[in-house]
Amino acid sequence: xxxxxxxxxxxxxxxxxxxxxxxxxxxxxxxxxxxxxxxxxxxxxxxxxxxxxxxxxxxxxxxxxxxxxxxxxxxxxxxxxxxxxxxxxxxxxxxxxxxxxxxxxxxxxxxxxxxxxxxxxxxxxxxxxxxxxxxxxxxxxxxxxxxxxxxxxxxxxxxxxxxxxxxxxxxxxxxxxxxxxxxxxxxxxxxxxxxxxxxxxxxxxxxxxxxxxxxxxxxxxxxxxxxxxxxxxxxxxxxxxxxxxxxxxxxxxxxxxxxxxxxxxxxxxxxxxxxxxxxxxxxxxxxxxxxxxxxxxxxxxxxxxxxxxxxxxxxxxxxxxxxxxxxxxxxxxxxxxxxxxxxxxxxxxxxxxxxxxxxxxxxxxxxxxxxxxxxxxxxxxxxxxxxxxxxxxxxxxxx
Numbered sequence: 199x200x201x202x203x204x205x206x207x208x209x210x211x212x213x214x215x216x217x218x219x220x221x222x223x224x225x226x227x228x229x230x231x232x233x234x235x236x237x238x239x240x241x242x243x244x245x246x247x248x249x250x251x252x253x254x255x256x257x258x259x260x261x262x263x264x265x266x267x268x269x270x271x272x273x274x275x276x277x278x279x280x281x282x283x284x285x286x287x288x289x290x291x292x293x294x295x296x297x298x299x300x301x302x303x304x305x306x307x308x309x310x311x312x313x314x315x316x317x318x319x320x321x322x323x324x325x326x327x328x329x330x331x332x333x334x335x336x337x338x339x340x341x342x343x344x345x346x347x348x349x350x351x352x353x354x355x356x357x358x359x360x361x362x363x364x365x366x367x368x369x370x371x372x373x374x375x376x377x378x379x380x381x382x383x384x385x386x387x388x389x390x391x392x393x394x395x396x397x398x399x400x401x402x403x404x405x406x407x408x409x410x411x412x413x414x415x416x417x418x419x420x421x422x423x424x425x426x427x428x429x430x431x432x433x434x435x436x437x438x439x440x441x442x443x444x445x446x447x448x449x450x451x452x453x454x455x456x457x458x459x460x461x462x463x464x465x466x467x468x469x470x471x472x473x474x475x476x477x478x479x480x481x482x483x484x485x486x487x488x489x490x491x492x493x494x495x496x497x498x499x500x501x502x503x504x505x506x507x508x509x510x511x512x513x514x515x516x517x518x519x520x521x522x523x524x525x526x527x528x529x530x531x532x533x534x535x536x537x538x539x540x541x542x543x544x545x546x547x548x549x550x551x552x553x554x555x556x557x558x559x560x561x562x563x564x565x566x567x568x569x570x571x572x573x574x575x576x577x578x579x580x581x582x583x584x585x586x587x588x589x590x591x592x593x594x595x596x597x
């Protein structure tokens with residue numbers, strides 16, 4: 199009977215095994231996975247939630263509550279870490295003056311997630327302070343076929359500001375938002391008009407300040423000489439050499455680093471992190487980028503007109519997050535950030551409005567997860583089919 203009810207709804211969590219695996223993530227994040235056992239999970243389909251009993255020495259000490267539709271932990275209804283610790287140790291309720299989890303950096307319970315849709319809407323459905331790093335490259339203003347049809351540049355900026363606000367809400371206190379951005383060229387429609395280059399990074403800087411981020415760093419991504427000739431910029435001067443016509447060929451982009459405003463120092467996040475092993479394992483090796491000039495070859499893909507290199511995403515993730523952190527890309531494209539997150543032992547949340555790009559993420563995610571796509575939470579889209587999953591993964595393994 200329960201099985202029939204489950205199948206009649208769009209539940210992501212459909213069985214006991216899935217419920218336990220999500221509850222285990224919760225226990226790992228609060229460092230209690232080795233001392234707490236599970237009872238038998240039950241579905242409460244009146245409220246569309248799973249209840250996973252937590253036991254110690256065959257005695258109930260609490261429960262983890264999971265939203266069956268979204269697969270997210272319902273933290274307001276799940277037993278808190280300090281309560282579980284008190285019951286494990288047989289202590290009475292702590293006095294109010296004791297330090298609570300609110301005085302420690304938060305550990306997110308989000309699973310790897312891929313969402314199809316407008317990121318402004320998807321972010322509204324994402325729990326507050328559940329993301330540890332945001333790295334993205336926003337859609338080009340003049341790339342209308344790929345994204346929304348913006349009436350004007352100001353309309354575009356207003357849309358981006360709303361998304362930055364939602365990103366601010368879901369980003370953990372004092373954590374980083376890193377954006378890859380550059381000026382854009384709007385080509386002239388006739389010989390009687392001039393082309394225009396819009397200083398998008400400087401307008402975004404204003405938006406970040408208005409929303410509540412603090413500027414930290416500007417990193418210059420330098421591409422090999424000649425990489426910018428495709429824009430056509432500089433060709434006229436190269437031919438005529440007339441003064442006033444000079445336009446340098448752009449071979450750089452900005453990597454702008456912002457931090458969600460807080461009174462807590464960065465050192466607080468390091469010293470107070472609940473999992474010090476992850477902090478230690480996240481230390482940067484020798485050979486790191488000493489200056490803010492990063493020389494990286496651009497990447498190209500037939501599947502997407504403007505992807506950034508995988509090595510760029512890996513650098514940002516390593517420099518601005520810890521192992522097991524959650525990395526969000528609200529304009530995911532074909533999922534480069536997801537691939538980089540997996541390669542650096544982080545979790546990912548990818549939101550993308552273009553269904554064709556999400557289909558490409560599905561194909562790529564098979565190799566990211568070694569075919570175990572059930573570890574990914576899919577929103578507004580179905581996971582790859584088993585047939586597609588194994589055929590694609592086998593093709594990848596066989597070269």
